[in-house]
Amino acid sequence: MTFRISDDFLAETNRKFEGVLAEDYDALSRQLARRKIDIEAITRAVMAFGVAIPTWGVGTGGTRFARFPGPGEPRNIFDKLDDCATIQQLVRATPTISPHFPWDAVSDFAELREAAQHRGLGFDAVNSNTFQDQAGQPRSYKFGSLSHVDRAVRAQAITHNIECIEIGRRLGSKALTVWVADGSNFAGQSNLTLALDRYLDSMREIYEALPADWRVFLEHKCFEPAFYSTVISDWGTSFAAALELGPKAQCLVDLGHHAPNVNIEQIVARLVRFGKLAGFHFNDSKYGDDDLDTGSVEPFRLFLVFNELVDAQNRQVAGFAPAYMLDQSHNVTDPIESLMQSAIELQRAYAQALIVDRPALAAAQGVNDALGAHLELKRAFTADVSPILAMARYRAKSAIAPIETYRASGYRTRIAAERPAVTGTSAGIV
Numbered sequence: 001m002t003f004r005i006s007d008d009f010l011a012e013t014n015r016k017f018e019g020v021l022a023e024d025y026d027a028l029s030r031q032l033a034r035r036k037i038d039i040e041a042i043t044r045a046v047m048a049f050g051v052a053i054p055t056w057g058v059g060t061g062g063t064r065f066a067r068f069p070g071p072g073e074p075r076n077i078f079d080k081l082d083d084c085a086t087i088q089q090l091v092r093a094t095p096t097i098s099p100h101f102p103w104d105a106v107s108d109f110a111e112l113r114e115a116a117q118h119r120g121l122g123f124d125a126v127n128s129n130t131f132q133d134q135a136g137q138p139r140s141y142k143f144g145s146l147s148h149v150d151r152a153v154r155a156q157a158i159t160h161n162i163e164c165i166e167i168g169r170r171l172g173s174k175a176l177t178v179w180v181a182d183g184s185n186f187a188g189q190s191n192l193t194l195a196l197d198r199y200l201d202s203m204r205e206i207y208e209a210l211p212a213d214w215r216v217f218l219e220h221k222c223f224e225p226a227f228y229s230t231v232i233s234d235w236g237t238s239f240a241a242a243l244e245l246g247p248k249a250q251c252l253v254d255l256g257h258h259a260p261n262v263n264i265e266q267i268v269a270r271l272v273r274f275g276k277l278a279g280f281h282f283n284d285s286k287y288g289d290d291d292l293d294t295g296s297v298e299p300f301r302l303f304l305v306f307n308e309l310v311d312a313q314n315r316q317v318a319g320f321a322p323a324y325m326l327d328q329s330h331n332v333t334d335p336i337e338s339l340m341q342s343a344i345e346l347q348r349a350y351a352q353a354l355i356v357d358r359p360a361l362a363a364a365q366g367v368n369d370a371l372g373a374h375l376e377l378k379r380a381f382t383a384d385v386s387p388i389l390a391m392a393r394y395r396a397k398s399a400i401a402p403i404e405t406y407r408a409s410g411y412r413t414r415i416a417a418e419r420p421a422v423t424g425t426s427a428g429i430v
């Protein structure tokens with residue numbers, strides 16, 4: 001019998017925080033009312049916000065040097081579902097999961113779909129994996145996959161992606177995310193033009209296999225594991241590829257996949273403008289694809305991304321429906337805690353973006369009042385919207401204080417007893 005945090009325990013823990021929450025929410029409501037903002041509208045919007053949990057995020061991650069597993073790690077996709085359900089129970093901001101294949105492969109996908117449904121979870125984009133070789137696989141991806149010089153390797157990678165679409169159909173997903181590790185480590189190793197041509201040819205075949213109501217998300221990344229050149233290195237390449245492929249192809253923005261100091265919020269605005277924003281892999285970064293917790297390094301940048309999203313939402317941009325997904329590697333924290341906090345940080349950035357006084361911002365922009373415009377954003381960014389987030393959870397019968405509740409529940413210790421530790425060490429993200 002799998003341990004679950006009981007609703008009674010949740011309600012009992014909430015009781016400790018109810019009084020303080022009511023006071024803080026009331027104070028914030030009065031503060032916002034002075035600025036003509038209806039706190040209830042913001043709370044409702046926060047309650048409607050959802051981000052997908054990456055199934056690979058509930059296990060402990062690692063670096064290329066080592067992985068230090070934690071207690072009670074999920075052993076398979078069903079354990080992962082249990083952890084994801086616990087996250088959703090405590091934050092009510094993570095109603096879907098984004099699976100990765102073949103990591104999450106099972107023999108019966110109808111059973112998997114049902115198991116997720118039973119835990120109140122749905123499926124967001126499915127991820128293919130042509131950056132590793134699997135046991136028994138006839139061809140190696142050591143020198144690439146969709147852009148490989150050998151047609152047979154490309155064919156194998158194409159087939160895998162089409163299989164992922166088929167799996168996704170059975171799970172109720174509506175999108176495929178394709179991230180390829182293809183690139184080169186030496187100048188001269190690869191023909192930069194022909195490698196992209198081969199990628200596009202392969203992607204065309206995958207695109208053809210998409211059901212009518214599906215999208216394919218192209219994920220770019222500037223470097224790693226290839227260090228000299230990467231085939232889909234930046235949003236420009238991703239955008240050009242999406243344009244060539246057709247309307248179902250869009251560009252996925254992983255916050256850690258850009259060169260340092262790149263203006264990511266501007267990229268988001270550009271992609272929105274051209275109808276090519278697929279969605280996000282949220283995480284945070286100091287140097288590269290660090291996969292640190294969302295909002296833990298550059299919360300202002302995260303807010304600025306949401307500022308663009310709210311702007312697009314307000315303008316009712318046609319077809320604007322970005323997929324929100326997390327993509328993190330938790331090496332030194334309990335993954336459940338990190339994922340809960342990350343979902344909350346996204347809601348925070350969203351709520352802050354919602355309270356920007358947009359008419360005042362536009363007025364300042366219109367008269368070239370640079371500082372005045374900036375201060376409008378800063379006013380929203382520096383507001384502590386925590387009571388809104390806590391109230392949204394409370395009203396959804398979730399935890400006012402998710403981390404405290406989780407720790408007090410003993411969930412990790414209880415499931416660790418149910419899930420014998422995997423022995424041996426390994427490096428890599430999973």
Ligand code: RM4
Nearest residue numbers: 063064065066067427428
């Ligand atoms: C580190 C560092 C050390 C080496 C390890 C394996 O990045 O360069 O010198 O011992 O790698």
Ligand code: RM4
Nearest residue numbers: 127179219254281289327
């Ligand atoms: C990559 C990229 C992909 C993810 C893999 C595991 O760096 O972010 O989205 O599927 O990691």
Ligand code: MN
Nearest residue numbers: 219254281327
């Ligand atoms: Mn990613």
Ligand code: MN
Nearest residue numbers: 254256289327
């Ligand atoms: Mn990444």
